[in-house]
Amino acid sequence: MKTWEIYAIRHATNETRTRGVNFISDPDPTAPLTLDFFCWVLRSGREVIVVDTGIDPAKGEPNGHRQVMSPPDGWAALGIDPAEVSTVLLTHAHYDHLGYLDALPNARFYMQAEEMAYVTGPWMQKPTFRHAYKADEIARLVHLLHDGRLHLHGRDFDVTDGISAHWVGGHCAGQEVLRIRTERGWVVLASDALHYYEEFERGIPFTVAFNISDMMAGHDRIRELADSDDHVLPAHDPRLLDKYAAISPDMAGRILRLDHAPETGA
Ligand SMILES: [Zn+2]
Numbered sequence: 532m533k534t535w536e537i538y539a540i541r542h543a544t545n546e547t548r549t550r551g552v553n554f555i556s557d558p559d560p561t562a563p564l565t566l567d568f569f570c571w572v573l574r575s576g577r578e579v580i581v582v583d584t585g586i587d588p589a590k591g592e593p594n595g596h597r598q599v600m601s602p603p604d605g606w607a608a609l610g611i612d613p614a615e616v617s618t619v620l621l622t623h624a625h626y627d628h629l630g631y632l633d634a635l636p637n638a639r640f641y642m643q644a645e646e647m648a649y650v651t652g653p654w655m656q657k658p659t660f661r662h663a664y665k666a667d668e669i670a671r672l673v674h675l676l677h678d679g680r681l682h683l684h685g686r687d688f689d690v691t692d693g694i695s696a697h698w699v700g701g702h703c704a705g706q707e708v709l710r711i712r713t714e715r716g717w718v719v720l721a722s723d724a725l726h727y728y729e730e731f732e733r734g735i736p737f738t739v740a741f742n743i744s745d746m747m748a749g750h751d752r753i754r755e756l757a758d759s760d761d762h763v764l765p766a767h768d769p770r771l772l773d774k775y776a777a778i779s780p781d782m783a784g785r786i787l788r789l790d791h792a793p794e795t796g797a
Pocket of ligand 1: 627
């Protein structure tokens with residue numbers, strides 16, 4: 532049975548934020564809470580799938596998101612030639628997941644059809660819903676679509692043996708999670724359906740939301756798809772650095788291996 536390795540590239544961090552920025556009605560809103568930024572690589576033998584493409588530092592730095600490692604440097608550290616990557620899964624189109632699209636010149640991109648309708652439709656008239664999207668990157672998606680390099684799929688989509696994508700919505704209209712078969716069972720890469728473990732543990736929403744009821748139902752969907760709560764991976768939580776080992780000492784704090792069991796108690 533085919534299994535996949537999961538690698539996370541910690542490409543940026545923001546140490547200026549507080550709990551109140553991240554969680555609605557938090558009892559300790561002024562306490563600091565770092566927001567880390569990850570993108571991912573799935574590998575099975577010689578097969579490689581890239582998941583999201585990180586953040587363009589020119590777009591992130593004005594918002595305090597400091598680059599730690601460019602995704603292309605992360606791919607290189609994993610021995611990946613970007614020109615040979617054929618499959619890129621985009622979990623949603625927020626700008627911190629859509630930088631470096633053009634660093635993968637031969638890839639076909641996959642995204643929820645509902646996300647494309649959302650980012651090119653009437654909700655983008657509302658600043659609160661469009662603020663995490665960048666028009667030039669959405670235009671780039673339109674070009675990729677017309678070039679036959681962007682495949683827009685339905686809510687539940689079989690990517691390949693051992694990987695499927697599942698719509699949850701909530702954070703944005705087309706947010707998806709990925710279900711990945713690993714040696715230790717089915718892991719769910721929640722992407723921004725969970726920014727922090729705490730949302731899942733306490734059943735609370737993240738502040739950036741298109742639809743909070745879908746966001747909360749997404750927690751249940753993640754539990755259906757994963758073998759256990761210890762098989763769930765959030766997208767922006769610094770606790771990942773305590774729970775999962777780096778691929779090598781020189782990649783500490785930059786590239787983590789996420790398909791192994793997490794350290795307990797972290
Ligand atoms: Zn994100």
